[in-house]
């Protein structure tokens with residue numbers, strides 16, 4: 258690894274307090290509250306049109322909200338113009354200046370800060386080395402590949418040592434392989450510099466891979482925020498369960514402090530929500546295990562049905578199962594070891610769900 | 625070695641197919657080229673031929689005569705006026721194009737309509753309109769006098785000033801159109817990026833917006849300047865015979881002296897100058913940039 262001078266600078270926490278942004282009658286951001294810790298990598302994840310870019314633009318100062326405040330550390334930046342906010346930003350289309358060379362682009366923020374020439378040269382070199390573009394400084398922007406542009410944009414956003422870094426779907430224009438490489442690189446860069454980072458994506462895998470915490474946004478509101486594992490394993494609404502990963506729902510009823518699937522009382526690890534009435538059991542295909550005939554499945558919640566179809570997908574197969582009462586479930590089984598319990602269309606099948614994997618959410622989309 | 629022979633045979637076949645395809649595509653332009661050849665190149669060839677024809681065959685007399693002082697003075701006037709009009713059209717056109725490019729779509733469409741409107745009106749009509757406006761007791765003079773800005777009417781027509789005003793009016797759209805097109809194509813994110821990196825609006829404008837609009841500016845300069853060089857109607861009407869342009873020399877040679885040879889020589893010189901300027905500008909900043917490359 259190259260020795261470089263760009264070091265972890267003191268980063269700042271971000272406080273977003275009840276930010277509301279309307280376009281006419283349409284509410285793009287609906288009283289959003291969000292705290293980003295100092296040095297944290299927070300990802301805004303949400304479907305298209307959910308308000309991710311709008312929120313990022315509010316942080317960068319390009320969009321003025323109707324109400325609410327934004328704090329960087331102690332400083333209230335709600336009214337500060339974009340050029341006085343001192344945040345690094347990587348644009349979705351990179352927005353590299355075509356009339357400047359690679360080095361010219363990276364030097365631009367330093368020149369604006371009247372930094373002496375010699376130091377500009379040194380810092381540009383360091384920033385380019387940090388993103389592994391040490392030799393390309395003199396290139397024109399249109400002579401770079403997509404991945405290289407991405408790196409230049411990153412170098413330009415961090416070279417002036419901002420305390421906060423914003424990124425709007427920075428990898429969406431890259432192909433899958435390069436994207437995965439860059440995910441790791443961005444992540445490493447973040448570890449190295451410790452910048453408070455707000456990262457926008459609509460790729461859930463990317464969000465789960467890279468983030469310290471993920472904030473799932475829909476309809477201009479933060480619907481759930483938490484560590485990637487919590488968001489995936491403990492969705493707290495039907496929307497989150499549906500949006501992240503593959504989920505299937507079975508109707509359950511909450512009664513007397515227990516969850517009932519028809520007349521079966523579900524074995525749970527954590528007590529179900531205290532609310533009463535109709536809820537949904539979230540079942541992810543990979544959480545189910547296919548039980549051999551001899552296995553009693555003791556302690557597991559059992560589902561019995563008939564195999565409808567088996568779809569081979571390489572590293573795993575998806576088995577579609579009809580349950581009694583017209584319900585359907587699918588179960589994902591790894592290809593390795595699948596021979597131990599053969600399944601074939603038309604044959605009966607028994608599946609178990611561990612109490613720890615029982616997740617129950619309210620029946621309505623957004624409770 | 626069958627593999628490599630097979631490979632090269634294939635390569636040959638690909639080349640042939642590729643060449644055929646290219647030929648087919650290029651043959652599509654034949655009718656267009658023929659038309660251009662007929663209506664543009666042939667007359668130019670003829671012009672050139674006439675410019676070297678005297679009563680007794682080949683001669684360079686017509687060109688020699690152009691070295692006369694009166695012609696050189698005309699050339700100087702032509703260039704002075706063209707440069708002045710070009711500079712003024714930048715000074716007026718750039719801010720206007722910027723305004724239109726930043727306006728909301730509805731307003732931009734309206735402003736663009738206003739810019740284009742004069743282009744749809746006859747050139748002659750516009751020149752006469754200026755005569756009415758600029759004359760001694762015209763609208764402009766009486767306004768200025770009524771407002772107490774001037775005591776005696778200004779001499780605004782039948783001179784260099786009037787010609788400049790009239791030509792500027794006619795040339796402005798040709799500056800604004802390419803400028804506007806190139807400004808519109810500047811992604812908003814460039815200005816946002818500049819601001820994000822710490823550039824105040826003024827610096828972002830000069831350091832990012834203006835450089836990115838240069839292709840349009842160059843295109844506008846070339847169009848306006850070249851049109852000015854060969855301009856006839858406006859200088860003739862508003863100059864009142866006092867502003868002598870190269871094109872008017874051509875006209876004089878044809879109508880008064882029926883001297884087609886001299887007129888042709890003048891035409892050839894104007895054409896050569898124009899091409900020379902285009903070439904020089906192209907060398908200086910690259911034609912691909914003007915015609916809309918990166």
Ligand SMILES: Nc1ncnc2c1ncn2[C@@H]1O[C@H](COP(=O)(O)OP(=O)(O)OP(=O)(O)O)[C@@H](O)[C@H]1O
Pocket residue numbers: 280283285303304305306307308309310311312459
């Ligand atoms: N200038 C505008 N005028 C009206 N509505 C707007 C404007 N800009 C954004 N919106 C609306 O605000 C909502 C949020 O937009 P935003 O760009 O933040 O979405 P996003 O989450 O970034 O989506 P994507 O993943 O597609 O980029 C969208 O429904 C959009 O239609």
Ligand SMILES: [Mg+2]
Pocket residue numbers: 309310311
């Ligand atoms: Mg977006």
